[in-house]
Amino acid sequence: MPPPAPGDREARRKDVSEAVWAVLADKGFGGLTLRAVAAAMNGSTGMLMHYFPTKRALIAHALDLLEVRTAERPxxxxxxxxxxxxxxxxxxxxxxxxxxxxxxxxxxxxxxxxxxxxxxxxxxxxxxxxxxxxxxxxxxxxxxxxxxxxxxxxxxxxxxxxxxxxxxxxxxxxxxxxxxxxxxxxxxxxxxxxSLGPGAGADRHLSRRPGLPGSAAG
The missing domain is CATH 1.10.357.10 (Tetracycline Repressor, domain 2)
Incomplete structure (x- = not known):
């Protein structure tokens, strides 16, 4: 399969990223494969190889995408x-x-x-x-x-x-x-x-609010 033209490549990059994110949201990194991303796009693994020639390249892109999505959240x-x-x-x-x-x-x-x-x-x-x-x-x-x-x-x-x-x-x-x-x-x-503030010392204890782990209600 010939590589996509530059304009087509840029146009599809967002679609590819959205498919990667959809797989991550559904299966996490354990389920992130070229086959899974291709299925999310109704495409082929051959097409994705132009973007991610190796599994590591796919993972690196997914981590970058996750960092961007995290930074852009409200x-x-x-x-x-x-x-x-x-x-x-x-x-x-x-x-x-x-x-x-x-x-x-x-x-x-x-x-x-x-x-x-x-x-x-x-x-x-x-x-x-x-x-x-x-x-x-x-x-x-x-x-x-x-x-x-x-x-x-x-x-x-x-x-x-x-x-x-x-x-x-x-x-x-x-x-x-x-x-x-x-x-x-x-x-x-x-x-x-x-515990970082004034008055916090070695004798300070965490408050035992109801439901806190370690409390009577925990």
Missing amino acids: RRARPAEGLPSVRAILLDILPLTPDDTARNRIWVSSWDLALADEGLAGEQAGRYARLRGMVRPHLEAAGRLHQLGDANADAEQLAAAAVAFTHGLVVQALFDPDRFPVDVQTAMLDDFLA
Whole structure:
């Protein structure tokens, strides 16, 4: 099959990306194959080979597409400098809506493939670095505004801790949504952020809200 003309190629690129996204949403990265994408387009694997000559090329495109879709999703307004903006950013990550849940499922399904490929793993590490970089300026502002218990806290380290906490909560919520519904996820995030603030010390305990994991009702 001859390669598509430049104009046709650009015209079909969006269709191909939409088909890739449809497969990801339905089957995750485990079901992402040239055959599955071709079926979603009612096309042939031969046609797709002009776009993705290898399975790795298909996966790399899917990861880039997922990052773009994640960046373009509706986001909460940044209410104020410092910790309120950190809270808004982290809430945008959590699976609090059906769309957020579906997107997080796709991300988690990509990890096995990324871990098995040094290049993809490096790209994924870069994505985490960009996320930490998004959070860090707001934590620096929190320090200037005396919203942190430690005025000299390392903002980079705090950003890493915040991202690690949030993504850990994402995984638990995906696997056990009944135990980690929206209100519990939000309460746990608020407790985490409160632990960074003034008055937080070694004797501080997470509040035992009804339904929180580990509580009497949990």
